[in-house]
Amino acid sequence: MMATSSDTGQLRPGIWTTVNERYPGSMISKPDTVPLATLRKPVAQSRLAFVSTAGVQPKGTLPFDVVHPVGDYSFRRVPSIAEPADLEIHQLKYPTAGANRDLNVIFPIERLRELTDEGMIGALTPDFFSFIGYNMDPERLEQTLAEEIAEAVVAEGAEAALLAAA
Amino acid sequence: MQRAIERRGIPTVSVTVALDVTEHVKPPRAVFVPFMMGHHFGVPFHHDLQRRIILTALDRLTMAERSGDIHALPVTWAQARREGVVIERAMGIRK
Numbered sequence: 001m002m003a004t005s006s007d008t009g010q011l012r013p014g015i016w017t018t019v020n021e022r023y024p025g026s027m028i029s030k031p032d033t034v035p036l037a038t039l040r041k042p043v044a045q046s047r048l049a050f051v052s053t054a055g056v057q058p059k060g061t062l063p064f065d066v067v068h069p070v071g072d073y074s075f076r077r078v079p080s081i082a083e084p085a086d087l088e089i090h091q092l093k094y095p096t097a098g099a100n101r102d103l104n105v106i107f108p109i110e111r112l113r114e115l116t117d118e119g120m121i122g123a124l125t126p127d128f129f130s131f132i133g134y135n136m137d138p139e140r141l142e143q144t145l146a147e148e149i150a151e152a153v154v155a156e157g158a159e160a161a162l163l164a165a166a
Numbered sequence: 167m168q169r170a171i172e173r174r175g176i177p178t179v180s181v182t183v184a185l186d187v188t189e190h191v192k193p194p195r196a197v198f199v200p201f202m203m204g205h206h207f208g209v210p211f212h213h214d215l216q217r218r219i220i221l222t223a224l225d226r227l228t229m230a231e232r233s234g235d236i237h238a239l240p241v242t243w244a245q246a247r248r249e250g251v252v253i254e255r256a257m258g259i260r261k
Binding site: 003004005009010011012013014015016017027028029030032033034035036037038039042043048049051054094095096097098099101102104105106108111112114115120121141142145146147149150151153154158159160161162163164165166 | 167168169170171172173174175176177178179180181182183184185186187189190191192193194195198200201202203204205206207208209210211213216217220221223224225227228230232233234236237238242243
């Protein structure tokens, strides 16, 4: 069933409008869709990349600039073999109550490894990708960060990608 | 971002808690869960729910028939939290 915002229980309805009023022009609205790419092999034989806006990064890497007025357009690589204890979150714009107790609620790195070990996912890319969702210039985001991460996902040999926008 | 990856021939699916935002951005495929921001894969230590959300999303890679598909998972935040409490009690980390 196709979900629409008029008939489902989003906990904070109207986020798009609210954010766009607070930060005019920051929210992306596309008039069209992009053609679907085809999965060439079953998921159980495919290499999966994970991309997150959660601001998760390996401890010791340059923290995301969470106070810059127009945002941080860089990304961090998170090895898919990393343990949650080796990762930390630099991000202000979403509640981290759950993630601080179990990182998998926003960055399910352990669940993805389990599913791979069980053969339900073919493999994981060596690196996952993480950035912060606070980016107030959507054109710049599309022209720089989105393209850089897409190129990096290709370079990792990904055959499918799972994304989560925190 | 998701559209940029899809354009390179790699099928993509995202998990979202903000359905109105997703309707505006029009990613190729999405799964909607009615959870709190920052809790896209559920609640702490609820491995079954975390796995179910991932697997539902990956199913959409083959099931979604047209671009812009948004699939709603039949779950509620209240139910997820209740189950999380039961799990934490069983783990001995909550009274």
